[in-house]
Amino acid sequence: MDVERLRAFLAVADQGHFGHAAERLHITQPGLTKRIRALEEQIGGQLFDRDRQPVRLTPLGTLLLPQVRRLVRDADALLRDARGAVDGQIGHLNIGFGLSTIAVAPWLVARFRAAYSGVSVSMDDYSSHEQVNRLRRDELDLGFIRLPAPPDLTSCPLASDRLAIAVPQNLDIPSGARLLGWLAAQDFIALREARGPGLAAQVRAWCRSAAFDPKVVQEADDIQTVLALVSAGLGCAIVPVSSEALLPGRLRLLAVEGKEAAWSIGAAWKAQREVGALAHLVRIVRAGVPMLEGFGGY
Template sequence: MELRLLRSFIAVAETRNFGAAARALMTTQPALTKQIQVLERQTGNTLFTRGRHGASLTAAGEALLADSTDLVRRADALALRMERVAMGAEGVLNVGFGMSTIDVAPRSVAAFRECHPAVDIRLEDMSSSVQFAAIREGSVHVGFVRLPAPPEMGTRVIRRDQLALAVPSGEAIPEPDRSSLRECLQDRPLIRLLKDRGPGLAAQTNELFTDLGCSPTVMYETSDLLTVLALVAAGAGWSLVPASASAIVPEGVQLIPIDLESAVWSVGTAWLLKSQSPLVPLFLQSVETNVKG
């Protein structure tokens, strides 16, 4: 049954008059009569009886009215919801983030959720390489990543991050110049995040070691940055972490940023250029506003 026919049927049932129903539907009475006749043929029942007091529902008409009203109401609600989804007013948005955006990503998601409560936005911690794969397959819509990104993705730079030495409080802090860093890191056992948990961080530290010409060793490896920092706080050793980790550094740890080109990288947002989701540009605009703020 066409929704158009059901709307005509409901209009006649509510007004109990074909003429009034035709005017409400902005059609002619003969056209409306034909629509009701089509619906009667489809249902195999007479739906109205006509008399001096207008059109009255038959028993079959009464039976059809409740379901027709519910069906049209749900169809209208679905159309409205699809319109809201197309406008970005609701839907699902999956967002990835890594260590370098452990502060800005949750804050950006919270700000977006406050402005768009009907959007189901989900945040998941994963490395940049894993985010790129998830963006390609569509399970992540926007990622907070280490740049550069693959060519099929759009990007916006948020800020620059850099490596920092995480040293137990109270220990002597090395001078941040190249020769002092080389001397203090050479053969020093470090606490390190597992490579498969932070491949970008591992690559950046290796680039720094090559630049300095030193070869630290590994004392502990763990899969969680908070555990790395906890071990440093406990005096177990030093580590190299993103300077942005200052947002989660516990008491007992001091960070010394390393101002060398080999220790610096850009972080930003990435998304699939061919994405059709209206939520992606809406979220990117929110991030830009939130970061500037």
């Protein structure tokens, strides 16, 4: 049903006069009359008693008036929403993040939400591998992942992270060359590999390069639990430096050396989906790169 014909019906019903209704709609009176007649032909009945002044609704017109108001109101809302979605002012984004981006991702998303409050956001914790799969299936709009991203995704480097050894805050630790020997005698807590395959691979690579074999006595399903167990004095753990933000001041991080201990993190998305709200998010992510230098201990 033509919405402009419905608008013409409402204008005449409200004004009680074809001439005044035409002025309200900024069209000619013959044009208005044509719309009303076309609507009456489509419905199959007369909507107005034209022999009286002011023009009165027929019983059929009176019956349809509330429904037509709802239809026009809904059509206007649909148009506003569609334009808002195209402009990126409204909509919804599904965003993934992982352990290494646990501080960066919320910070960037908060900047986006401050600028585009009409866009709702869901953030979910997935490994980088799982995020890539979900991006490919269009289940995520953007993911904060370990780099490099696969070639079918567009990416933007954001920062870097590196491994450190988390130890209880009050533990007496030797320095220098004796440190690795001392650590070899300590119990270690690890994140379960299925929850962080990228981290597990990074830890293995560094351990091989450092000829270090940690004695893992316990595994946990999330990094918060790993850090809490370390803080409680139940062992040490090899974790990303970025994870310190989860338990600030409750444990110590010992830096480790070697290129195998460091990696880059960034944002990834499908180029063909970079429209509307996602395009605005990508712009804010790119603009935030200079501000991430030294951010959160990276």
